[in-house]
Amino acid sequence: MSMLKDPSRKYQAFPAINLPDRTWPSKTITEVPIWCSSDLRDGNQSLIEPMDAQKKMRFFKTLVQVGLKEIEVAFPSASDTDFNFVRELIEGGHIPDDVTIQVLTQAREDLITRTFESLKGAKKAIVHVYNATAPSFRRIVFNQDKAGVIGIATKAASLIKQLAAQQPGTDWTFQYSPEIFSSTELDFAVEVCDAVIDVWQPTPEKKIILNLPATVECATPNIYADQIEWFGRHVSRRDSVIISLHTHNDRGTGVAATELGLMAGADRVEGCLFGNGERTGNVDLVTVALNMYTQGLHPQLDFSDIDAVRKVVEECNQLPVHPRHPYVGDLVHTAFSGSHQDAIRKGFAQQEEGARWEVPYLPIDPADIGRSYEAVIRVNSQSGKGGITFLLEQEYGISLPRRMQIEFSQVVQKETDRLGLEMTAEQIYKLLDSEYLQATSPFTLKGHRLQEENGTSAVDIEVQVKGETQHLRGMGKGPLEALVASLPVGVEIMDYSEHAIGAGTNAKAAAYIELRVNGGRALHGIGIDENLTTASFRALFSALNRALSQTEAEAA
Ligand SMILES: CC(=O)SCCNC(=O)CCNC(=O)[C@H](O)C(C)(C)COP(=O)(O)OP(=O)(O)OC[C@H]1O[C@@H](n2cnc3c(N)ncnc32)[C@H](O)[C@@H]1OP(=O)(O)O
Numbered sequence: 421m422s423m424l425k426d427p428s429r430k431y432q433a434f435p436a437i438n439l440p441d442r443t444w445p446s447k448t449i450t451e452v453p454i455w456c457s458s459d460l461r462d463g464n465q466s467l468i469e470p471m472d473a474q475k476k477m478r479f480f481k482t483l484v485q486v487g488l489k490e491i492e493v494a495f496p497s498a499s500d501t502d503f504n505f506v507r508e509l510i511e512g513g514h515i516p517d518d519v520t521i522q523v524l525t526q527a528r529e530d531l532i533t534r535t536f537e538s539l540k541g542a543k544k545a546i547v548h549v550y551n552a553t554a555p556s557f558r559r560i561v562f563n564q565d566k567a568g569v570i571g572i573a574t575k576a577a578s579l580i581k582q583l584a585a586q587q588p589g590t591d592w593t594f595q596y597s598p599e600i601f602s603s604t605e606l607d608f609a610v611e612v613c614d615a616v617i618d619v620w621q622p623t624p625e626k627k628i629i630l631n632l633p634a635t636v637e638c639a640t641p642n643i644y645a646d647q648i649e650w651f652g653r654h655v656s657r658r659d660s661v662i663i664s665l666h667t668h669n670d671r672g673t674g675v676a677a678t679e680l681g682l683m684a685g686a687d688r689v690e691g692c693l694f695g696n697g698e699r700t701g702n703v704d705l706v707t708v709a710l711n712m713y714t715q716g717l718h719p720q721l722d723f724s725d726i727d728a729v730r731k732v733v734e735e736c737n738q739l740p741v742h743p744r745h746p747y748v749g750d751l752v753h754t755a756f757s758g759s760h761q762d763a764i765r766k767g768f769a770q771q772e773e774g775a776r777w778e779v780p781y782l783p784i785d786p787a788d789i790g791r792s793y794e795a796v797i798r799v800n801s802q803s804g805k806g807g808i809t810f811l812l813e814q815e816y817g818i819s820l821p822r823r824m825q826i827e828f829s830q831v832v833q834k835e836t837d838r839l840g841l842e843m844t845a846e847q848i849y850k851l852l853d854s855e856y857l858q859a860t861s862p863f864t865l866k867g868h869r870l871q872e873e874n875g876t877s878a879v880d881i882e883v884q885v886k887g888e889t890q891h892l893r894g895m896g897k898g899p900l901e902a903l904v905a906s907l908p909v910g911v912e913i914m915d916y917s918e919h920a921i922g923a924g925t926n927a928k929a930a931a932y933i934e935l936r937v938n939g940g941r942a943l944h945g946i947g948i949d950e951n952l953t954t955a956s957f958r959a960l961f962s963a964l965n966r967a968l969s970q971t972e973a974e975a976a
């Protein structure tokens with residue numbers, strides 16, 4: 421088998437919705453929807469090994485901590501594990517007062533009855549019933565015409581109303597899903613939902629939830645938005661209905677469909693953390709929520725420690741979160757490429773505390789979701805001076821002057837090309853150390869004495885040259901000039917800079933020198949010491965030794 425030359429005989433394009441006066445394209449999301457996590461039901465039913473009671477409880481507590489107020493906890497008639505979990509939540513008093521549990525059932529009498537048994541004693545609960553309404557499902561699964569499918573829904577709705585009345589101690593909310601809504605004729609979806617509304621008789625004070633699933637995503641997200649806007653305009657008693665979105669990600673646009681659906685007037689979003697769920701997953705609640713956050717709208721869900729949430733989700737689902745997953749993936753706040761690193765480094769340098777976030781390539785401040793800046797820049801053969809400089813600054817407090825950044829980045833580039841691997845900040849520092857700080861041959865500085873009088877400096881230097889101790893003496897307008905004067909080779913200083921590393925009693929000085937020896941190529945040196953003069957002398961010898969070694973190597 422192979423891909424068809426002409427797939428149009430086997431697959432067809434989803435037709436556009438006739439809604440020329442659609443309003444959603446010019447809307448923005450300004451209100452936070454009601455969130456409902458379906459992790460413990462839709463997510464759970466898609467796992468290779470569904471969660472046991474302990475995992476479900478751990479996940480439930482995490483969802484509560486994150487701030488979810490509606491949580492679909494089970495399909496109680498599916499298994500004893502699910503049934504008992506609902507009992508444990510209720511009997512164990514694990515449900516906070518501001519959290520409502522939700523359970524799902526097919527529109528079948530025995531399953532609905534069992535579902536109500538599981539909910540005995542609950543303070544509040546959402547009973548969620550579904551049956552598929554799309555033409556192919558009517559034909560293939562139910563072998564029913566439209567009236568038959570409406571009958572399945574209304575019969576179930578009546579039974580739910582009746583059983584709820586028998587358990588008056590619970591504050592009930594009813595939810596109906598026309599499964600495969602996204603492939604159902606819109607007027608029929610409204611007809612079924614209106615029939616359910618007629619049974620449940622919601623009011624603005626006691627609303628019902630109509631959940632409109634893209635059970636299988638089969639069109640571009642604008643189509644789903646049109647469907648939602650159309651539905652909202654035509655359903656009866658719109659003021660007594662909460663319109664809920666439930667998207668899957670078959671075409672990879674579950675988040676987009678949800679966002680456009682909200683713009684189209686929906687009130688509520690069902691989904692799973694990090695997009696777990698049947699096939700390609702349910703919509704990822706975390707991404708939708710943090711997308712809002714990065715538009716300046718707090719989603720009222722707390723992902724301040726996103727990695728802790730991910731850990732629980734990965735352990736309970738036994739599925740890893742992809743390293744490129746929005747917001748949470750291991751690599752999503754990381755730049756390897758040179759120009760990105762350069763822009764990020766400049767962005768961090770210019771980003772003022774409390775100001776609007778403008779760091780290039782980072783749509784969110786990683787710190788807001790508990791990420792450190794450590795992984796923001798990582799260096800490999802695609803990196804440039806910006807990234808290397810950033811790591812040395814962040815991890816070691818070393819700020820290389822601009823021309824030295826260029827020089828050292830070539831040293832790092834050679835090494836990354838040679839290794840074919842990423843280099844850590846520690847490896848980069850070691851390279852800097854061996855290239856500059858350990859450049860102690862032929863001249864090794866052993867000691868110095870500085871006298872300053874009437875604007876003149878005199879230095880006595882002790883150096884070791886090829887194992888032999890030598891004493892040099894020079895005078896100049898400043899210590900460096902005096903040192904240069906003491907040297908047996910012609911040295912011209914092109915640039916000098918210095919800065920402190922750290923603060924207080926542990927502070928050190930870093931000095932950088934660019935020089936030419938005997939009119940040759942300009943090269944850099946670094947010196948680090950508690951004493952600034954010593955640091956600058958070390959920097960000079962570092963540069964001098966590098967220059968002499970290179971001349972020697974070139975001559976050989
Ligand atoms: C898109 C979604 O995610 S919907 C949620 C789906 N989740 C699950 O199914 C997980 C839990 N489900 C289960 O464990 C099982 O399906 C159970 C225990 C609920 C039911 O199992 P079974 O009784 O063996 O039935 P099964 O699931 O195979 O259902 C098939 C029958 O139910 C009917 N049916 C399916 N869905 C529905 C529905 N929503 N409402 C009414 N009848 C339905 C089918 O037409 C079929 O009827 P038939 O036997 O007369 O042909």
Ligand SMILES: CC(C)C(=O)C(=O)O
Binds near residue numbers: 524597633
């Ligand atoms: C039961 C419904 C809401 C569902 O899970 C789906 O259609 O994906």
